[in-house]
Amino acid sequence: xxxxxxxxxxxxxxxxxxxxxxxxxxxxxxxxxxxxPMHQQLEEALCEYLxxxxxxxxxxxxxxxxxxxQALRITGExxxxxxxxxxxxxxxxxxxxxxxxVDIDPNTFNLDPNKIEAAITSRTTAIMPVHCYGNPCDVNAxxxxxxxxxxxxxxxxxxxxxxxxxxxxxxxxxxxxAISFHATKVFNTFEGGAIICPDKKTKQHINNLKNFGFVDxxxxxxxxxxxxxxxxxxxxxxxQLQYINKALEERKSVDNYYRDALNSTPGISILKxxxxxxxxxxxxxxxxxxxxxxSRDQLYFLLKENNIHARRYFYxxxxxxxxxxxxxxxxxxxxxxxxxxxxxxxxxxxxxxxxSLSKIVSLVQYPLTK
Ligand code: T4K
Numbered sequence: 001x002x003x004x005x006x007x008x009x010x011x012x013x014x015x016x017x018x019x020x021x022x023x024x025x026x027x028x029x030x031x032x033x034x035x036x037p038m039h040q041q042l043e044e045a046l047c048e049y050l051x052x053x054x055x056x057x058x059x060x061x062x063x064x065x066x067x068x069x070q071a072l073r074i075t076g077e078x079x080x081x082x083x084x085x086x087x088x089x090x091x092x093x094x095x096x097x098x099x100x101x102v103d104i105d106p107n108t109f110n111l112d113p114n115k116i117e118a119a120i121t122s123r124t125t126a127i128m129p130v131h132c133y134g135n136p137c138d139v140n141a142x143x144x145x146x147x148x149x150x151x152x153x154x155x156x157x158x159x160x161x162x163x164x165x166x167x168x169x170x171x172x173x174x175x176x177x178a179i180s181f182h183a184t185k186v187f188n189t190f191e192g193g194a195i196i197c198p199d200k201k202t203k204q205h206i207n208n209l210k211n212f213g214f215v216d217x218x219x220x221x222x223x224x225x226x227x228x229x230x231x232x233x234x235x236x237x238x239x240q241l242q243y244i245n246k247a248l249e250e251r252k253s254v255d256n257y258y259r260d261a262l263n264s265t266p267g268i269s270i271l272k273x274x275x276x277x278x279x280x281x282x283x284x285x286x287x288x289x290x291x292x293x294x295s296r297d298q299l300y301f302l303l304k305e306n307n308i309h310a311r312r313y314f315y316x317x318x319x320x321x322x323x324x325x326x327x328x329x330x331x332x333x334x335x336x337x338x339x340x341x342x343x344x345x346x347x348x349x350x351x352x353x354x355x356s357l358s359k360i361v362s363l364v365q366y367p368l369t370k
Pocket of ligand 1: 007010011060061085087130159181183184192313
């Protein structure tokens with residue numbers, strides 16, 4: 001068995017020679033960025049693939065989130081989850097907004113709608129839930145609360161590329177959704193991201209914001225940012241899109257492998273398979289329970305010593321990092337604290353080899369045999 005390191009994820013890379021014609025076109029056109037032809041084609045292709053009305057591409061998911069908040073003029077306090085990547089809360093902080101952390105549902109690891117209302121104050125203007133690991137939030141319950149209190153909903157859909165419920169793409173929910181196309185994501189453009197927009201007018205406003213606020217050569221209507229995706233990133237996205245269904249199938253088979261192998265392992269809990277029209281199998285989280293012979297961190301280091309670089313997504317909780325510590329009220333985040341102390345995400349990516357998977361499963365089961 002090869003002993004090369006196995007990381008939590010590996011980007012899907014189509015054959016290099018297939019990328020060369022895209023680069024030749026960019027060289028010929030001399031159009032490198034600022035809404036060039038590759039950019040326009042990728043926006044069109046993604047709208048069609050995902051089944052969403054409009055997409056505005058970005059240079060990364062964090063700037064997409066920041067801009068989504070700007071586009072809706074969100075201020076004051078925003079209710080969000082502590083069980084996410086720090087970029088979720090950082091996007092609020094960069095806008096001068098206070099994140100208010102609310103606990104998560106133990107069955108989905110997403111913001112628990114039953115706990116949202118108690119956190120609403122006169123300063124609350126929006127809810128920013130995360131479809132954690134690509135698992136959809138309880139979008140109907142969240143929308144009901146938002147409607148009742150006149151709040152906006154901005155989904156951090158960084159993990160949710162290609163996920164569909166019975167009504168279509170889960171990116172259609174809320175006022176806006178922002179997605180990440182980072183190298184570690186199911187669909188990547190090296191760095192990249194997007195905002196899913198409900199209509200052309202909203203997209204135009206977001207396009208202005210991501211281009212410094214310019215609406216024409218001489219008119220600046222808002223303090224916009226540089227959020228534009230370059231032609232090389234967009235071209236890579238176009239190529240990658242040709243392979244996305246194959247990549248998702250391969251991820252599904254890894255997910256099945258782990259489920260079959262670890263399902264009845266004492267001390268290991270796995271989220272139930274979701275009843276979705278389409279999932280993206282972006283992460284494979286397991287929980288290390290108290291009847292497992294090792295602590296979560298002991299297992300994490302055992303895997304690491306054996307060159308398996310699993311990750312504790314998401315530990316620490318955002319609310320436990322120094323920047324946000326003072327905002328988290330004691331005992332309010334019990335479920336999130338518990339999940340964060342038990343979770344390990346096992347490696348999952350299309351090209352992972354079967355013998356690597358069997359090595360990972362054996363290592364997880366090894367402490368039970370002693
Ligand atoms: N909201 C949520 C909920 C998010 O999860 C994220 C990002 C965002 C917002 C913000 O979106 P972006 O602005 O990033 O588009 C990684 C990613 O950098 C980050 O995009 C992602 N979430 C987060 C969950 O994971 P790290 O610090 O764990 O990445 P890193 O560099 O340790 O990579 C993990 C493993 O992936 C490495 O051990 C090896 C492998 N890898 C990584 C890279 C970058 C590769 O094989 N090739 C690569 O090029 O944050």
